[in-house]
Structure formats: C-alpha cells, structure tokens
Amino acid sequence: MKIALASDHAGFEYKNYIFKYLTEKGNQIHDFGTYSGESVDYPEFVHPLAIAVENNEYDFGILFCGSGEGVSITANKHSGIRCALCWQTDIARLARQHNNANVLSIPARFIAKELAREIIDTFLSTNFEGGRHQLRVDKISRW
Numbered sequence: 001m002k003i004a005l006a007s008d009h010a011g012f013e014y015k016n017y018i019f020k021y022l023t024e025k026g027n028q029i030h031d032f033g034t035y036s037g038e039s040v041d042y043p044e045f046v047h048p049l050a051i052a053v054e055n056n057e058y059d060f061g062i063l064f065c066g067s068g069e070g071v072s073i074t075a076n077k078h079s080g081i082r083c084a085l086c087w088q089t090d091i092a093r094l095a096r097q098h099n100n101a102n103v104l105s106i107p108a109r110f111i112a113k114e115l116a117r118e119i120i121d122t123f124l125s126t127n128f129e130g131g132r133h134q135l136r137v138d139k140i141s142r143w
Contacts, residue, residue, distance in 0.1 A: 001124065004058040006032035006049040008042035008071065011064025011108040014116055018062065021117055030058065046074040053102055054080035061103040062120060068107035075103050079141040087111055089122040096126035098133045 003022055007015035012034055023029050030052075033045040042065055053061040061083075063071035068085045075083035083103035084095030087110060095101040104123045106116050128137075 001060070002028045002030075002058045003124075004030050004032055004049045004052055004061040005064075006042075006045040006061070006071070007034055007064035007108075008045070008066070009034060009037050009039050010066035011071075011106065012037045014064045014106060014108040014113060015062075017113050018064075018116065018120060022120070042071050043074045046071050047078075050075045050078040050081045050083075050103065054078050059102075060124060062123075063103060063105045064108050064116075065105070066107065066109040068105040068110075072103075072105035075105070082137070082140060084123075086119050086123065087115075089118050092119045092123040093126050096123055097129045098136075100128040100133070100137045 005015050005019055019029055019031055032049045034040045046063060049061045052058055065071045072083045072085045075081045081103050082099055082101045083105055084101040085105040086092040086095060087107055
C-alpha cells in the first residue's frame, strides 16, 4: 500500500513511530513533513499531502497533530479528500465503511501510540461498503 504521512510539531513523534511501523509491514511510505519537533504551520505539510492523495498518488493519507482538528480541517478543504478525525477504532472503521474516508487524522496529545497504531490498522484494513453510502459520499463534494 502507498501511504502519505504528515504532521505538525505536536504529532512529529507519532508520525515517526508510525512511519517505522508501516514501513516494517511492507508499505511504501512518503513523509511530507514536518521533520522536527520545532513549531511549524501545519498547512504547509497538509496541503501537499491532500493534493497527492486527491491525485491518487497514494492510497491513503495519515495526519498527526495535537488535537487532530487543525490538520483535518485543512485536509478537508480539498474536494477529493474525506478526512476523518479518529480517536477510537470503531470510529476509524465507520469512517471507512460509511464515508469512504481517504485520510485519517490522529490526535497525538490525546491517545497512546499503541491505540494510534490500532486505529491506523483498522482504518487501512476496512473497506468502503458502498451501496446506500455511495450516494451520500457522492454528495459530499457536490456543493
């Protein structure tokens, strides 16, 4: 699987942890930054990731920041992105099954790394159900 990662300074440690984890599982990973724990403006990293996922260069994107909110809001400015902020595995599962989410946002200051890993595994292994959900997903970028 081809997966794009990006973070702000608060999510930097989690991003590096997940980069290693997903690489060891045989995935092709691209790190869009940030590359240190120094304070940064996360849109500089989120927009390039969102464009790359929108253009189907990557199967999925995963974003990390303190609350997960800022990076999620930024990614969702792109009409081809459906970014889900997830702090539980059930939310990640439903985001994929019902919303066909293609980007995941992780709140690094509020969950443990092990839970982040479980959420990511759930997100990446869950398929979109289509059917009645497809009509709703089609309406998301229509406005």
